[in-house]
Structure formats: structure tokens, C-alpha cells
Amino acid sequence: MKSIPLLNTHINLGAKMVPFAGYNMPLYYSSIKEEHLAVRNNAGVFDVSHMGEFIIEGNNAKGLIQYISSNDISKISPGMSQYTVMPNENGGVVDDLIIYQLDEKKYMMVVNASNIEKDLEWIKKQNLKFGAKIHDVSNEFSLLALQGPNALKIIQNFTEKNLFSLKSFEHVSTNFAGYSDVIISNTGYTGSGGVEIYFPSINSNDIWNSIIGAENKNHILPIGLGARDTLRLEMGYCLYGNELDEKRSPVSAGLEWVIKRNEKFVNSNNLLKQIDEGPKERLIGFELLKKGIPRSSYSILNQKEEKIGVVTSGMFSPLFGKGIGLGYVQTKELKNIKKIRIDIRGKSEEAKIIKLPFYKK
Structure with a gap:
């Protein structure tokens, strides 16, 4: 370790x-x-x-980042940073991260610890077309x-x-x-x-x-x-491995706002199509109406107690004193409903859909 x-x-x-x-x-x-x-x-x-921290620099650093990042890196300048995701070629996400522009041709990418090796390998693979300099400075x-x-x-x-x-x-x-x-x-x-x-x-x-x-x-x-x-x-923030992974789309996670339309990037055509047509599932927030703690992988049910989704994160909120959670629900099931049910160890508990974030200053 x-x-x-x-x-x-x-x-x-x-x-x-x-x-x-x-x-x-x-x-x-x-x-x-x-x-x-x-x-x-x-x-x-x-x-x-x-x-993890990677330094990306050189004449083609911006081109590499613009290709592997869903957000538009041209919108920031030295002294600014940007939240984004790196889409994979299959509709999912390699990682979510923050990119800092340190200089005109120098950037720092801050990635999730569990993905350092995977991310580095992915970025180096895409860099074959660009030739930017990549340094893993995580240690x-x-x-x-x-x-x-x-x-x-x-x-x-x-x-x-x-x-x-x-x-x-x-x-x-x-x-x-x-x-x-x-x-x-x-x-x-x-x-x-x-x-x-x-x-x-x-x-x-x-x-x-x-x-x-x-x-x-x-x-x-x-x-x-x-x-x-x-x-x-x-805050309703996504956690990689829970709300984001190699299979789930950032559009389903409600991250349309970090997806640019003006330039091509990895899997851009499919992601833009999803935005225009709507994803098959969407990330929601919910709170339990009675005592209980929702946990990752618990089933989300409709009022007929049919499975319509899955909890990705859940806990007892120290601030609100109740069980809250995030989960994916089939988009077609979300029309005109405000309440769902959560299967907690075989017992169906009623929950209310909450507009994120839970915590508002």
C-alpha cells in the first residue's frame, strides 16, 4: 500500500x-x-x-487536451482552471478531473487517485497524434x-x-x-x-x-x-466509481454543461447526439421520508414496486438529519413523478425526488 x-x-x-x-x-x-x-x-x-497530477506542456499541449477533454479548454487562460471529463470511445468516462492552465503552453491535470495509471496510459495513447510532453508528478x-x-x-x-x-x-x-x-x-x-x-x-x-x-x-x-x-x-457532486465510470455517459450524469459543441473530441458525435435526443437514464437526488440509510447498489422502485433504477451513493446526512442519495433512473419513468421507493434490505421505503444540490448556501 x-x-x-x-x-x-x-x-x-x-x-x-x-x-x-x-x-x-x-x-x-x-x-x-x-x-x-x-x-x-x-x-x-x-x-x-x-x-494524481500530470503536467502537459509544449506546442501541442492545448491540442491534446482539447481532444481528450469534453470541456472547451480555449475558454480558460493562465491562472484559470476547468472541471471536465475525459470520455472514452464507448460512451463512458475515463475519469473526471480539473485542468489548470499554468502558462501559455503548460497545463496541470488533477485526476482521481484510483485512476492515475489508467489515465496516464490513456493520455499517452491519444498523445501519439500530438506529441505533447507529459510528466507524471503525482509523487x-x-x-x-x-x-x-x-x-x-x-x-x-x-x-x-x-x-x-x-x-x-x-x-x-x-x-x-x-x-x-x-x-x-x-x-x-x-x-x-x-x-x-x-x-x-x-x-x-x-x-x-x-x-x-x-x-x-x-x-x-x-x-x-x-x-x-x-x-x-x-452537493450532488459525482464520484468516479459511483456516479461515473467506463460505461455510464456524462450526459446521463447531468454533465451536459462540460460538453463542448464547437470542436471534435473523443466520442463527441455520440455525446452530442445524446444531448439532443436525451439519455435513457438520468441521475437524480432523493431523500427518504422516514428513517433509513440508502446505500450504493440498492434498487430504486416505482410506486408499483417495480425496479426502475439503482442507488449510486447514499448516506445519513449530518446536516439534514435524514437519509439522502443519488441514483440512476430510467428517463421514461421520471415523467410526472415526484416520489420513488428505495429497497432497503428487502423493505420498500418511500423517498422524494430532490432537485440538486441538497445543500444550498
């Missing part, structure tokens, strides 16, 4: 460690509920250094996500750059906690605001200690993967 640079720090903090995407990762420190609410109400710091960089309504106020003390001036999906390379060339990005996976910080792994301990410190004067909690998942689910 691979180790992240701050592994011993998390163990010393008493974190419950679990294997995730081949890494030994903190699931929680105190409790998922406490950490979840800390991010919604104050601030928390996540160590997500297991994520060289660490990533901390500082999230929550008070996150910016807390970490502003560590840099001269006015972080409040960063717009959504903008980033800057600046000094932070005494170190230069730290990338600070107005991005996140929680819906509570904040930034993500990329820096050389060799500086991990110093930067972590600056933020948290022995006395933790900033009152910022360390947050594990458990709360990361519950926070993203309250």
Missing part, C-alpha cells in the same frame, strides 16, 4: 486509517459528523495528496484542501496574496507559509467555499503544522475522507 507524505502525522492525530485507491488514508479523526459540520460552519483541512506534489466559510479568513495570514480576490476556478502561484511557488486555487469538493493548495511534498510537514500547529490557534479541524464523501454528496 502506498503512503502519503503526512501518514505519520495523521496516525499521531489518532485518525482512523483505511485503504483507499491503494493509499493508507485517514477516514476520520473525531467523527464524520463533527468533521462534516465543522466544514459547513467553520473550516477544516483535508489531506488529499493521494490525487512530487502534495495537496491540502482548506474548506469552509471561514477557511479564507484563517489562511489569509499565511500569504501576501489577497485570496478573497480569487474568483471561482482561478488560481495563483505565490508564497505561502514561508514557501514559494505554492499554487492556491479557488476550488473544492464540499460546496462550503475555500481553497486547494498544491506544493512540493518535501514541504508537507511544515505547511501542515503552519495551518494546524500544535496549539491549533486557528481552530481548524483535520478532516478525513468520510466527511469528504458526505459533503460532496450533499
Whole structure:
């Protein structure tokens, strides 16, 4: 199993460690509920250094990215970033990711930890037509996500750059906690605001200690993967392996907004056809009307208790105090219905379809 640079720090903090995407990762420190609410109400710091980073550069870097990415990379410039998916040739998704434009001919792709090797192989295969330079720097960089309504106020003390001036999906390379060339990005996976910080792994301990410190004067909690998942689910954000995979279309997942029409890309004709004609299934959000916790792979039923879909993610929401979930339902079954049923261990429980996101600021 691979180790992240701050592994011993998390163990010393008493974190419950679990294997995730081949890494030994903190699931929680105190409790998922406490950490979840800390991010919604104050601030928390996540160590997500297991994520993968690729540098794509050269004269044909933009051409390669425009071909493998569903979104339109020409809409961003240095200092900006973009959420996108890499479609495969069969209608599904290789991965979802964020692309940062670092310079005129230099980009950084941040990919899911479970897909690092697969993504790299896929990108290199497509690059045979372009000849861009590709560097896997996943082991060289660490990533901390500082999230929550008070996150910016807390970490502003560590840099001269006015972080409040960063717009959504903008980033800057600046000094932070005494170190230069730290990338600070107005991005996140929680819906509570904040930034993500990329820096050389060799500086991990110093930067972590600056933020948290022995006395933790900033009152910022360390947050594990458990709360990361519950926070993203309250926002209705897709998780690769649950809502997205090699078979499911990004159109079905409601990601039409990251699919460009002006240039060809991998499987573009089929995806644009799906947008125009409508997909056969759609991702929905739902909440249970009584006690219960929906889980991935549970069946979604109509009022006749016939199976019409499947739950992809589910949990007990720490914020709302009820079971919520995401799942795919046959499009034809969604006409004029507001309620569905969830098969929870053989018992049919009523649920209400909710317009995403669940959490609205």
C-alpha cells in the first residue's frame, strides 16, 4: 500500500486509517459528523495528496487536451482552471478531473487517485497524434484542501496574496507559509467555499503544522475522507466509481454543461447526439421520508414496486438529519413523478425526488 507524505502525522492525530485507491488514508479523526459540520460552519483541512497530477506542456499541449477533454479548454487562460471529463470511445468516462492552465503552453491535470495509471496510459495513447510532453508528478506534489466559510479568513495570514480576490476556478502561484511557488486555487469538493493548495511534498510537514500547529490557534479541524464523501454528496457532486465510470455517459450524469459543441473530441458525435435526443437514464437526488440509510447498489422502485433504477451513493446526512442519495433512473419513468421507493434490505421505503444540490448556501 502506498503512503502519503503526512501518514505519520495523521496516525499521531489518532485518525482512523483505511485503504483507499491503494493509499493508507485517514477516514476520520473525531467523527464524520463533527468533521462534516465543522466544514459547513467553520473550516477544516483535508489531506488529499493521494490525487494524481500530470503536467502537459509544449506546442501541442492545448491540442491534446482539447481532444481528450469534453470541456472547451480555449475558454480558460493562465491562472484559470476547468472541471471536465475525459470520455472514452464507448460512451463512458475515463475519469473526471480539473485542468489548470499554468502558462501559455503548460497545463496541470488533477485526476482521481484510483485512476492515475489508467489515465496516464490513456493520455499517452491519444498523445501519439500530438506529441505533447507529459510528466507524471503525482509523487512530487502534495495537496491540502482548506474548506469552509471561514477557511479564507484563517489562511489569509499565511500569504501576501489577497485570496478573497480569487474568483471561482482561478488560481495563483505565490508564497505561502514561508514557501514559494505554492499554487492556491479557488476550488473544492464540499460546496462550503475555500481553497486547494498544491506544493512540493518535501514541504508537507511544515505547511501542515503552519495551518494546524500544535496549539491549533486557528481552530481548524483535520478532516478525513468520510466527511469528504458526505459533503460532496450533499452537493450532488459525482464520484468516479459511483456516479461515473467506463460505461455510464456524462450526459446521463447531468454533465451536459462540460460538453463542448464547437470542436471534435473523443466520442463527441455520440455525446452530442445524446444531448439532443436525451439519455435513457438520468441521475437524480432523493431523500427518504422516514428513517433509513440508502446505500450504493440498492434498487430504486416505482410506486408499483417495480425496479426502475439503482442507488449510486447514499448516506445519513449530518446536516439534514435524514437519509439522502443519488441514483440512476430510467428517463421514461421520471415523467410526472415526484416520489420513488428505495429497497432497503428487502423493505420498500418511500423517498422524494430532490432537485440538486441538497445543500444550498
